[in-house]
Amino acid sequence: MTPDTIKIACSNCNLRELCMPVDLQPNELERLDELVATRRKVKRKELLFHNGERFTSLFAIRTGVFKTRVTTEDGRDQVTGFQMAGEIIGLDGIVNGQHSCDAVALEDSEVCVMPYERLEELSREVTALQRHVHQVMSREIVREHGVMLLLGSMRAEERLAAFLLNLVQRLHARGFSATELILRMTREEIGSYLGLKLETVSRTLSKFVEEGVVEVNQRHVRITDAEALKRLANPTVCN
Amino acid sequence: MTPDTIKIACSNCNLRELCMPVDLQPNELERLDELVATRRKVKRKELLFHNGERFTSLFAIRTGVFKTRVTTEDGRDQVTGFQMAGEIIGLDGIVNGQHSCDAVALEDSEVCVMPYERLEELSREVTALQRHVHQVMSREIVREHGVMLLLGSMRAEERLAAFLLNLVQRLHARGFSATELILRMTREEIGSYLGLKLETVSRTLSKFVEEGVVEVNQRHVRITDAEALKRLANPTVCN
DNA sequence: CGCCGCATTGACGTTCGTCAAGTCTAGTGG
DNA sequence: CCACTAGACTTGACGAACGTCAATGCGGCG
Numbered sequence: 001m002t003p004d005t006i007k008i009a010c011s012n013c014n015l016r017e018l019c020m021p022v023d024l025q026p027n028e029l030e031r032l033d034e035l036v037a038t039r040r041k042v043k044r045k046e047l048l049f050h051n052g053e054r055f056t057s058l059f060a061i062r063t064g065v066f067k068t069r070v071t072t073e074d075g076r077d078q079v080t081g082f083q084m085a086g087e088i089i090g091l092d093g094i095v096n097g098q099h100s101c102d103a104v105a106l107e108d109s110e111v112c113v114m115p116y117e118r119l120e121e122l123s124r125e126v127t128a129l130q131r132h133v134h135q136v137m138s139r140e141i142v143r144e145h146g147v148m149l150l151l152g153s154m155r156a157e158e159r160l161a162a163f164l165l166n167l168v169q170r171l172h173a174r175g176f177s178a179t180e181l182i183l184r185m186t187r188e189e190i191g192s193y194l195g196l197k198l199e200t201v202s203r204t205l206s207k208f209v210e211e212g213v214v215e216v217n218q219r220h221v222r223i224t225d226a227e228a229l230k231r232l233a234n235p236t237v238c239n
Numbered sequence: 240m241t242p243d244t245i246k247i248a249c250s251n252c253n254l255r256e257l258c259m260p261v262d263l264q265p266n267e268l269e270r271l272d273e274l275v276a277t278r279r280k281v282k283r284k285e286l287l288f289h290n291g292e293r294f295t296s297l298f299a300i301r302t303g304v305f306k307t308r309v310t311t312e313d314g315r316d317q318v319t320g321f322q323m324a325g326e327i328i329g330l331d332g333i334v335n336g337q338h339s340c341d342a343v344a345l346e347d348s349e350v351c352v353m354p355y356e357r358l359e360e361l362s363r364e365v366t367a368l369q370r371h372v373h374q375v376m377s378r379e380i381v382r383e384h385g386v387m388l389l390l391g392s393m394r395a396e397e398r399l400a401a402f403l404l405n406l407v408q409r410l411h412a413r414g415f416s417a418t419e420l421i422l423r424m425t426r427e428e429i430g431s432y433l434g435l436k437l438e439t440v441s442r443t444l445s446k447f448v449e450e451g452v453v454e455v456n457q458r459h460v461r462i463t464d465a466e467a468l469k470r471l472a473n474p475t476v477c478n
Numbered sequence: 479c480g481c482c483g484c485a486t487t488g489a490c491g492t493t494c495g496t497c498a499a500g501t502c503t504a505g506t507g508g
Numbered sequence: 509c510c511a512c513t514a515g516a517c518t519t520g521a522c523g524a525a526c527g528t529c530a531a532t533g534c535g536g537c538g
Contacts, residue, residue, distance in 0.1 A: 070384050070385070070387075070388050072388065072392075072473060073473060074473060076388075076392050077392075078384075078387055078388040078391045078392050080384050080387050080388075091376075091377055091380055092377060092380055092381050092384065093377070094373050094374055094376075094377035095374045095377035095378040095381055100381050100384065101384060120366075120369060120370065120373075123369075124363045124364075124366070124369060125363075127359075127363070130359060130362075130363060131359065133373075134333050134359075134372075134376070135333055135334045137330075137333075137373070137376040137377070137380065138330055138331060138332070138333035138334035138376070139334040140380050141330055141331055141376065141379050141380060141383065142331050142334055142339050144380065144383035144384075144386075144387065145309050145317075145319050145331065145339065145340060145383075146309070147383075147387055148309075148317055148319050148383065148386055148387065148390060149309050149311065149315075149316075149317040149319075151387060151390035151391050151434060152317045152390050152431065152432075152433075152434035153311075153315050153316075153317050153431075153434065155493075155494090156493075156494070186515090186516065186517090187516075187517065187518095188516085192391065192392075193391075194391075195390060195391035195392065196494080196495090197494075197495055197496080198516090198517080199494090199495075199496085199497095199517095199518080199519085200493090200494060200495075202517060202518055202519080203494095203518080203519080205518095206518075206519080218502085218503075218516085218517080219516095234311060234312060234313060394525075394526090395525075395526070425483090425484065425485085426484075426485065426486095427484085435526080435527090436526075436527055436528080437484090437485080438485095438486080438487085438526090438527075438528080438529095439525090439526060439527075441485060441486055441487080442486080442487080442526095444486095445486075445487085457484085457485080457534085457535080458484095479538105480537105480538095481536100481537090481538085482535100482536095482537090482538105483534105483535095483536095483537105484533105484534085484535090484536105485532100485533080485534075485535100486531105486532080486533070486534095487530100487531085487532080487533095488529105488530090488531085488532105489528100489529090489530090489531105490527100490528085490529085490530105491526105491527080491528075491529100492525105492526090492527075492528090493524105493525090493526085493527085494523105494524090494525085494526095495522105495523085495524075495525085496521100496522085496523075496524090497520105497521090497522085497523100498519100498520090498521090498522105499518105499519085499520085500517105500518085500519085500520105501516100501517080501518070501519095502515105502516085502517075502518090503514100503515090503516080503517095504513100504514095504515090504516100505512100505513090505514090505515100506511100506512080506513080506514100507510105507511095507512085507513100508509105508510090508511085508512095
């Protein structure tokens, strides 16, 4: 085994528990290494794939952060998600054989390329992988339900509070702080995701600062009162 | 073969092309009939499944219309979709083994019950089915991207226009009129789906009527100027 | 016939968007 | 090393879109 093949093996990856099934037999684990064909580096602001591009592979994020967005003919766009290490992107391409959104790197990033045909084949043979693929897709559907709830029935404060809590929770699960984070996206990108204008995002953040719930220094955010933030994200109706 | 087993066979179902893969070998088609365990009738306003319920099966709608909704602790809810004949619901339950939303029948309905374990098993053996399951889930993800775009960056008029066009198009694909439809849901349910209050839905509909784009009589809607409606749904930016 | 749920419409209020001015920061080039 | 610039961010004043509250209409069902 050359150092190169070691480097690219899922069985040897410290992110495996995030992006792959956990309960594998040794021989299954070995087979998993057939899955990732190559790695691919994507520089900040570059696209991993774009709307209309032929779909061939799913991507597991190794390092960095991406945003996905959809666009209308008249130029409006909507950020549909922010993805970080261990998360899978490209699922939108399966249904029509071509991607229906763009994936843009928010910082220099690296992904594992998983050719879809190989994934199909393997998941027919490795039951745990089949189940995992289904779970990943189902999780995405449930996540989007949550975003629809946010966009459809929350006010600006609640949206932003929920957003910050979600981000910090995901970062915490990856070994980062549970109270501090660095935003990899602009106010405008946050606004697009939350269905708000960048000024509203900025104002709402300032309001949180005034209330002593968070400290903000540019992209650096520290949550000083997590309980208050949770109350903001999910307020009790009082009337 | 008893009349009863004939009645329940996918191979014999006039909705098969909507909810099942099309390119099957005869022997695969036969195997498909193992998939649907039973049928289940759901009366208007009754739940097919509810938030927190253990997930065991996916459901293919045979007749009727459903809404799915998610709910917050403080009682707000968001309609996440309206589903009709040939569509699959219950995908949200895969990830955690329990449903995370409610499915409510908007009229007396009937569904085919597809035990998930059986589906997993079969889709390991029938490649076309495996692909189909992936496509169904991917399609749902892409649909939700569209809803996010709608909720995040469209105005009331555009949302409602897009909603009506989407409904009539899906009904048309099922053999109904391309210009007339009967709404199975209340103004409030439409509003919940579109992130609007029921009054706004009502007012916007009235506006469409004034403009001669549609005729509305209670739940009965006739699209009199489809082109105008499309322009409303996706207006060109003018500034 | 009368009730109840659904829908419509109007008056008014709130939230968020728009427009504009100005600040801060990081990166660039002199 | 520092001035300069561009992009990102903040803040204020104002307005539009949509929500809220309330009155009324309508139709179907018991």
